[in-house]
Amino acid sequence: MKKGRLRDLLSSKLTLEEIGKVFNSYDVVGNIAIIRLDDSMLSKAEIIAEAIMQTQKRVKTVLRQASPVEGTFRTRRLMWVRGEKCTETEYKEFGCRFRVDLAKVYFSPRLSHERMRIARKVAYGEVIVNMFAGVGTYSIIIAKYANPRKVYSIDISPYAFQYMVENIKLNKVGNVVEPILGDARKVIEDSLAGVADRVLMPLPEKAIEYADSAISALKPGGGWIHYYSFEHARRDEDPIKKSIESLDEKLKSLGVDYEVTFGRIVRETGPNWYQVALDIRVKKE
Secondary structure (H helix, E strand, O other): OOHHHHHHHHOOOOOHHHHOOOOOOOEEEOOEEEEOOOHHHHHHHHHHHHHHHHHOOOOOEEEEEOOOOEOOOOEOOEEEEEEOOOOEEEEEEOOEEEEEEOOOOOOOHHHHHHHHHHHOOOOOOOEEEEOOOOOOHHHHHHHHHOOOOEEEEEEOOHHHHHHHHHHHHHOOOOOOEEEEEOOHHHHHHHHHOOOEOEEEEOOOOOHHHHHHHHHHHEOOOEEEEEEEEEEEOOOOOOHHHHHHHHHHHHHHHOOOEEEEEEEEEEEEEEOOEEEEEEEEEEEOO
């Protein structure tokens, strides 16, 4: 939602100074809205939540994000503010349905454009390895909108895996998407080395650490890697260039012949922080 409209709703309930502290945006996942608040605004949480529910009629629950995304399973602490006391919902994207518990797994509706962008790049009969699949959004959208032969969909979180299995059934793509519970490095080493035409790495926090495993997953002739990173960049710096430079150092240490064919800023994640996507063509042998 646009900040201006929320400000209009709050104009009679908050001071101008307080309105100025309202975050630019919030996420709506299914019928749940997630807000972030400055500590000085915690006492106004219910007022803000009520304004959101008045504007977004589908929203039945408003939660406040009380911690950053952190830990092995990339979860965040959510506090109930208003509405139904629930953290599980169903989210729809490009005709696909995804059940998710926002307190147990990481999920962002802000990546919908990026998920479809990747799906449109997948050629007929490709084998995909999704190293950090979460509840299966990338994998399922690819299965629905492209014609891959197989999508190996890996995640280390048992909660994400549980919802991934459910979502695969819900979207009827079990003949294409294979859910795998485990650490992507070990899964590739044990059973998926040399199988992939295309590898997805939608975990910016750890993608560079797993670059060698992504290379290993590609077929002997090489293939594509979709790589994501978080980059800090001042106004005079290019976050895409910084991402390429850090990746270049890593891939050169691995002796990889590659070309970055495309880069984009997916979103701004904080002051001077950006999520960057790179499409990489890797040549092997």
